[in-house]
Amino acid sequence: MVRWIFSNLVFGTLALASFPASFAVAHEDHHMECNETGMNAMHADIQAMDDGEAKTTALKEMQIAEDMMAKKDMKACATHMHNAMEATEK
Amino acid sequence: MSDLAASRMGMRWLIVTLAAGALLIAVVAAGLVYMGSFDVAADKPHSQPVFWLMDTVRERSVAVRAAGIAVPGDLADAKRIASGAAQYDEMCSLCHLAPGMKRTEISRGLYPRAPELRRKSELTPAEQFWVVKHGLKMTGMPAWGVTHDDELLWDVVAFLRKLPDLTAEQYQTLVKSAPKSHDEMMHEMMMDDGHGHDDQPKQ
Numbered sequence: 001m002v003r004w005i006f007s008n009l010v011f012g013t014l015a016l017a018s019f020p021a022s023f024a025v026a027h028e029d030h031h032m033e034c035n036e037t038g039m040n041a042m043h044a045d046i047q048a049m050d051d052g053e054a055k056t057t058a059l060k061e062m063q064i065a066e067d068m069m070a071k072k073d074m075k076a077c078a079t080h081m082h083n084a085m086e087a088t089e090k
Numbered sequence: 091m092s093d094l095a096a097s098r099m100g101m102r103w104l105i106v107t108l109a110a111g112a113l114l115i116a117v118v119a120a121g122l123v124y125m126g127s128f129d130v131a132a133d134k135p136h137s138q139p140v141f142w143l144m145d146t147v148r149e150r151s152v153a154v155r156a157a158g159i160a161v162p163g164d165l166a167d168a169k170r171i172a173s174g175a176a177q178y179d180e181m182c183s184l185c186h187l188a189p190g191m192k193r194t195e196i197s198r199g200l201y202p203r204a205p206e207l208r209r210k211s212e213l214t215p216a217e218q219f220w221v222v223k224h225g226l227k228m229t230g231m232p233a234w235g236v237t238h239d240d241e242l243l244w245d246v247v248a249f250l251r252k253l254p255d256l257t258a259e260q261y262q263t264l265v266k267s268a269p270k271s272h273d274e275m276m277h278e279m280m281m282d283d284g285h286g287h288d289d290q291p292k293q
Contacts, residue, residue: 037133041198044135048203089193 034069034077042081045088058087132201144202148226152213156220165215165248169269174249175261176268177242177275181234182207190258200230210254218247239279 042062049055065080122128136144164170179188185197185204197204205211211218222243225233234243249264256264270278 040134044133044201044203047135047138047141048205050209 034065034074034081038081039066039069042084042088046084049088054087054090058084061087132199135201141202144228148229152217152220152226155224156214156217159216159219161215161219162244165244165251167248170245170248171252172249172264172268173242173270173275174245174247175264176270176272177238177246178249178253179265180272182246185230188258189253189256189261202229204230207250207253208256211250215247215251218250219243222246238276239282242275242279 039062042058042065046055046058046062049058061080061084065077065084068074068077068080135141178186183191184194185200186207187193187197189208197206213221221231223233223235223240225231225235234246252264253261
């Protein structure tokens, strides 16, 4: 019984201690991932942009990213999504 | 059949056809609503035509309602701008960001996206005041007029006119130079009018 309480206390403490660290890591980097959620988020960002060169670039990069995703080239997809994100932040 | 009778018959058919068409559209629309066909998820953007429609409705609604608002002549006043900066930093920057500020989690998740106000706005000062005071339905923009009086909101507008010209350092300096903190301003406002603004002209 004492061992059971002790082990629960240890694991409980470890879990609580690691929570802020994992939370911080998860929020450290906001890079877009090549998946449907990331694609939708980028499209929402682009919709909010004023018409112009940056928006055209972002749309073009997203089109390439979508093509790469269809070809299952996730690395290239992520690169083009990143390019699109940079264009939205100009 | 006389021409008059034929014309009446034609008119009656037209009315019946239009009524039946309208009824059919209403039934289909009700069915779509009931079946939950419209996806309200904020992580799925509207199609371009829907986005355009919502955007245009919002733009026109604000323009028409802001048309009669009298803009104070002292929006360039340094004290007003500094006061607006403190309020902006407290109330707006989380969603609308600020010079030198990285995008926040809330700014990434809002739909439609809250505009980054450090970029030049096409809204007039009267339109900005109206939006800040009344908020915008289905955007996440709150009606600050519920808790703030018009003077404080004009301070925010004064700051918004200045915001696109500011660097990150200038922004921070301006926020720190505010004559009072946001909480002090709110307290003073409450003391001044017992949080009633009913005696002020509605804008």
